[in-house]
Ligand SMILES: Nc1nc2c(c(=O)[nH]1)N[C@H]1C(S)=C(S)[C@@H](COP(=O)(O)OP(=O)(O)OC[C@H]3O[C@@H](n4cnc5c(=O)[nH]c(N)nc54)[C@H](O)[C@@H]3O)O[C@H]1N2
Ligand SMILES: Nc1nc2c(c(=O)[nH]1)N[C@H]1C(S)=C(S)[C@@H](COP(=O)(O)OP(=O)(O)OC[C@H]3O[C@@H](n4cnc5c(=O)[nH]c(N)nc54)[C@H](O)[C@@H]3O)O[C@H]1N2
Ligand code: SF4
């Protein structure tokens with residue numbers, strides 16, 4: 001239990017940091033039949049070997065040859081096989097019967113029913129009354145096919161996906177500054193070789209345990225680690241300097257650091273002159289943010305700000321890495337922009353061992369945002385509003401470019417329109433009842449639909465509301481590609497036969513397309529889909545045309561862009577582990593500074609709601625918990641939600657460890673036991689979001705959206721905390 005323990009209390013027993021290589025008791029002795037593949041969960045996409053052990057499942061064993069994790073796995077990856085053979089696994093389609101219950105049905109009946117209802121909606125209300133909600137856990141092939149299905153078969157503009165809730169602010173800021181969004185523009189192996197890393201709102205000790213060794217090695221090599229987090233996380237405990245700002249003030253913090261960089265004469269003038277544009281405006285904006293003013297906003301003292309600047313600017317190379325902390329804010333894009341400005345002013349982007357990066361989250365969080373399940377996007381990371389992109393992709397799809405719809409609503413706006421403008425919805429790879437902001441409202445919108453279809457491996461809280469549920473294959477049962485947080489395209493291989501009654505997402509899309517009158521264009525063989533994706537992505541920012549399954553089977557993945565070789569090229573393109581070393585992907589090759597200024601969060605504390613709530617993750621549960629809540633070992637380690645709070649706040653409330661606490665926001669009320677620790681700011685409480693029901697954190701969260709990325713403000717809202725009689 002301690003190995004995957006979720007305790008945050010810095011005074012408590014210290015669990016191992018989770019990078020266990022123990023393959024578990026079910027590991028097969030001989031690895032000769034082992035299939036090398038990658039984990040079903042997060043964007044680190046750890047390599048692992050799978051061996052069939054009967055009973056419809058596999059044993060996980062170490063795969064030391066894959067360089068990113070070198071055999072190490074966290075508890076989630078190690079126990080992933082349990083979900084395959086879980087009693088909760090769906091093995092038959094379910095349809096809503098006349099008495100309102102879900103009952104088993106055959107595949108033809110279930111697919112017919114979905115097709116019939118989608119057609120009814122389209123006839124009555126038009127194509128844009130059909131919605132599609134995808135996921136960043138879907139393979140590239142699925143994400144590509146889903147986007148094509150929405151635009152070509154349904155003819156709707158209303159498609160978006162859960163990645164909008166994930167790294168969209170970093171993607172928007174990266175595109176704005178560099179002309180291209182690839183989460184990490186360099187491989188993780190560069191991290192130990194730089195001089196200083198600022199990790200902003202990222203807790204890899206819990207969210208990507210095997211990656212922690214890159215930061216440990218950085219420090220062993222004499223580099224320094226700065227962690228910016230309102231909580232003293234297990235990651236912050238490893239840091240040379242921990243800055244604990246008020247949630248929602250990272251923008252001011254970055255501006256304060258930039259102010260000091262200028263005031264202390266640490267700007268790399270030659271770099272700024274040669275490789276950037278827009279410095280004067282960005283400089284002027286930063287100069288309005290005096291360190292004392294920034295201290296008042298953030299709670300980070302001026303000496304701490306100075307120390308951070310010293311650590312960051314002294315070495316020759318340095319990096320800033322952001323994750324969900326600064327990104328999941330209604331000003332997430334500008335916040336990330338401010339950190340990028342800091343990198344640009346100090347010459348720390350597009351140079352060896354230096355740069356800005358975003359730590360993408362979901363298994364295919366990178367590839368899932370490139371191939372067309374996003375509201376404004378076509379495959380290859382092309383823009384849906386770009387006439388040349390529409391012509392190219394329509395050509396690959398064999399349709400008229402004018403038939404492609406325009407951009408649709410963003411994820412929260414789409415969910416908010418359910419039951420009004422959008423009457424029928426298909427969900428593939430997400431569980432918004434647990435994971436969407438203002439979740440009680442979203443649940444109500446889902447219930448008000450004329451028709452809901454969900455494809456999932458288990459009866460998630462969202463699937464439980466559906467009119468038709470389709471049971472799909474997962475991970476070890478199917479082949480497909482993912483693109484890791486490094487931009488490395490990887491092959492996941494099928495290791496076992498799926499259970500009877502279960503079909504793949506690609507088969508689902510094929511079956512529906514045929515029923516809706518599109519006979520061709522939706523193959524069920526993933527390699528065939530990938531071959532089409534290659535052509536669709538050719539020439540786009542995320543160019544996969546030089547990558548194929550054979551290559552992926554032989555190499556440790558291939559970094560995009562990887563264009564197909566031209567006639568005069570003697571050898572295949574090697575892929576691009578490091579971007580921007582010569583030029584940025586903007587028209588003039590220069591990185592763009594963006595002038596940004598501090599602004600308050602959408603909801604600041606007041607007399608009625610005096611405390612800040614922030615949300616996030618624990619090591620033993622994944623996302624909405626649909627999968628990991630079905631694994632005994634993980635549930636034992638992280639059995640339920642909690643409210644993390646400081647002893648001073650607890651004393652003011654008269655709350656003791658374990659007491660039930662009600663957390664109340666303008667959206668609703670959630671109840672969970674108190675977990676008291678000095679490792680959190682006294683003005684802030686933290687709740688993990690992995691559970692439905694009474695302790696659902698997203699009952700409370702604020703759907704205020706970033707104007708550019710349309711990211712909701714998961715990381716800060718105002719609440720009141722009350723004790724509840726037991
Ligand atoms: N165990 C586990 N691992 C996962 C996942 C999971 O669900 N469980 N999900 C995967 C996915 S999809 C993602 S996106 C990644 C997310 O990975 P992370 O971004 O590391 O995860 P979070 O816990 O959401 O947020 C990180 C930290 O941000 C801090 N934070 C909160 N508010 C603020 C703020 O205003 N400013 C700053 N600077 N920090 C703040 C929180 O205290 C938290 O420690 O993890 C991936 N890995
Ligand atoms: N309060 C708060 N809320 C958050 C966040 C936060 O930090 N705080 N983080 C946000 C972030 S970063 C993210 S990424 C989202 C994630 O939230 P969700 O989108 O809910 O993510 P998952 O729980 O991974 O949902 C995936 C669902 O698809 C199923 N599934 C898995 N593989 C497949 C497949 O191949 N095909 C199909 N059809 N189904 C599959 C799983 O069983 C599960 O039900 O949550 C967001 N919500
Ligand atoms: S760190 Fe991520 S990819 Fe690696 S084993 Fe854990 S969940 Fe899987």
Ligand SMILES: [Mo]
Pocket residue numbers: 165166167361362
């Ligand atoms: Mo995410």
